[in-house]
Amino acid sequence: MTNTPINIVIVEDEAIVAKDLRNRLQKFGYTVPAIAHSGQEAINKSLEICPDLVLMDIRLKGEMDGIEAAQEIHKHLDIPIIYLTAYADDQTLERAKITEPFGYLLKPFKERELQINIEIALTKYKLEKQLKTNEKWLSTLLNSISDGVISSDLEKLITFMNPVAESLTAWKQEEAFGRNLSEVFNIAHGETQEPAEIEITKVLQDGDIISSLVESVLISKDGVEIPIDESAAPIRDDQDRIIGMVLVFRDVTERQEAIKVRQKQVEQEQLVAQLSEINRLKNEFLNLFSHELRSPLSNMKVIIQMLQLSLISPENQRYLDMLADECDREMRLINDLLDLQRLETEGSLLINPDVLVLEQFIPWVVSPFQVRAQEHQQTLQLNLPSNLPTLLSDPTSLERILGELLNNACKYTPTGGMIIVNVEHNSGEIAPKTVITIRNSVEIPTAELPQIFNKFYRLPNADIRNQGGTGLGLSIVQKLVEQLQGIIQVESSAGWTTFRVILSDLVIP
Template identity: 70%
Template sequence: MTNAKILVVEDEAIVAKDLQHRLVRFGYTVPVIASSGEEAINQAVEISPDLVLMDIKLKGKMDGIEAAQEIHKHLDIPIIYLTAYADESTLIRAKIAEPFCYLLKPFKEKELQTNIEITLYKHGLERQLKVNKKWLDALLRSISDGVIASDLQELVTFMNPVAENLTGWKQEEAYGRHSSEIFNIANAETHNPIESPIIKVLQDGIIVSIPAETILITRDGEEIPIDDSAAPIKDDKDNITGAVLVFRDVSERKRAIEREELVVKWEEINQLKNDFLNLVSHELRSPLSNIKLMIQMIQVSTDTEETQRYLQLMEAECDRELGLINDLLDLQRLESSSYPIITPDALLLQQWLTWVIEPFQIRVQEHQQTLQLNLSSNLPPLFSDSTCLERIIVELLNNACKYTPLGGEIILSVSHNSSEVPAKTIITTSNSIEIPATELSRIFEKFYRLANADIWNQGGSGLGLPIVKKLVEQLQGNIQVESSNGWTTFTLTLTDL
């Protein structure tokens, strides 16, 4: 290191001058020479040299070793001892001051220069290493994640303040303890312990993440939801020397997600409320207005036959109102699990379905529709609740009759699949009308009605199909809907209860 500034500490004036001349020839700067320990300390603080050549035996109360120790308290500079003494006690005292080199007098010029250059270079590396270490330490202490490092025995070697706060352990307490004692994690739902990811990192040498829904159990027993990852620490030869664990408190993130879910849920509830109000305003108000109008017509009518007709219409509107109220109550009971208990019966579907669809035969004829019943041969009895199943079939056929155009077809089919375990009975209703795919996905939603229902003059509460879906769930079955090529098909799959 050319132009390095060197402080020479030597109480023999001739030896000191000789040293100064040699050093100048080497290309170094020697601004001052100190002859005592006290003077060496003052000069070092004043000029801040790059290196000190320190004679151990100095005149006065303080020798070179004591002076070196005092200089180290103020400055981070390397010191080379120059001495004619190599006794054991002197060497032991010299080591305490951590010198970079120890030269015995007399020494050769080349030996002196070589040791000075090695010392300056080594000190430069150490200084850079200290700067890097401080920078890394500051970085690890300032990041918002917790950091825990361990050695190959899984013993804690480092913790940053965030890790201290989250675990409840101070670094000085955790140092040398097993990492699993400090980083105690478990499943959030079962509270079963989870193996520390550090173990797998040290075994496999790969980056490892903890499972979802993991909690950190602090020293005080507090539970904190976290996520983290662990990675191996490797030396310059790619050998694993330890592991580092980085983790963070995700409580706020979970609360934010929960808030978002609550907002979505509230929006859904608000939409249901709006749909319900729309239903009430239309489906309840319309019959009441009709009934009021009919009452007024009866009051001014003198024709007994006309009066009877209005009374019949009023009765139909009242039935419509009562049906809506019953649907609302049924759906509420189904959603609150207070629906009547299922009572399985042995249903002979060939006879039972013929009886169920009989009322629809007149209705389809009035609408110039056809209702076809297709039954597979040798259908076994189906053990199911007749009341629930009848309600499902009636609601599906009601929908089919309402939305099938004049001259359209309605097909009710039943088949049995005994090759599956358990065996399945499959009931399908198909009608010759196609529903757009955009509406098909919402067809089982409460209060949802097809966009063109009013165009077809088919009012409705939007409760029939949601009730069907809930009843199917009561029967432990499954229902699906498809619509293509001018047909809409509901497929009901049931097993014996």
């Protein structure tokens, strides 16, 4: 007898038999909320009450018998039904079996027999309901996980595939069902591309659990190759006998890409570290190199100056002047190398911001080059508007910038050519800017412009009357302009080359 009251609907067209059944059931502790005398009434009462069990007589008066009524009830309710009948012919039994009854009692039956059948039916129904719930939960789980899942029986024939497995293999479950596992799950070694069928025999015969230790590639039905990780395990029954196997696999494309990206990052970090060390060694070398060269060059310069003051022949004096010029050129090269090194590695030279009165500062910088231009029969024109505002900048850096640009203009402008220096102030912008342009009457080929700021770059076939310089001037100019938070531009056309330096007041951090 159960602890919780059980509602049972009786379907019996004989009133006396129905009343007797109700008395017996109530004696067992069951509740009988209704008695139906026909098939249609059995359906209506069952839908209204939703009982825990139905005792159904097969032979009922009317057009519908108990088996037909049971079929209709099962369309709407999942409840156990026990047939009661005085007939045990094969045809009736076969019809009853189709409805999957939970019991079949032949009249007349004993009370104990009735009670046992009811208790067994209720227990069986409870277990089956729990099993269906578990199966539904398992099905939902397998269909929801991000891994592909395939199961097979002992003959390696496929019995199940989840949607992920269908997507990766390009096989639908209904197509793959009953096919050999190796036909659907076609894998190869990732490196050698040789067939690499998983060791299914060990799983099915020895019960081994296998995890892939090498990179595998799944070849789908469409011929698409997908890198995967896979594992296999046996499926066992209640007696621990192997009845099949389950295969779990996943697409590892994203993981492999992430590993490649990380490896590339590590390589880049190692390269940066190596470059940093090389740069450090380079700086140490340059510092040592400059010190070792500066000292003898300075001594040579002093000796040359002393010799120049002595009474020597004009021919020897000419050689001394040439030697002095070479010393100066080497010293400029060393100084330029060190300046560019500091600009590239440390990001800046020493900055001392000051308020510059441009109406005085620009002519002071340009003045020496006007003398030089006259010596080479060139025209240097300075266009300086009145009432220029002051500029907060580093005078040493700005002098170096303008000096290098004017030096190049004088060197490359042909005899009789022209150099124009313009200074403008754009006050209408959100951030007012001072624009200094230096134009000279020589044209640089368009193909050469992208290289103009490169270290040691010189224009091919240039006619340079004076010393060629170090080839570092424009590189230093570009770095210094950036240090002053400005912009430098160059353009060349129609026989003119223009360098444009755009500066704002220096922002001090």
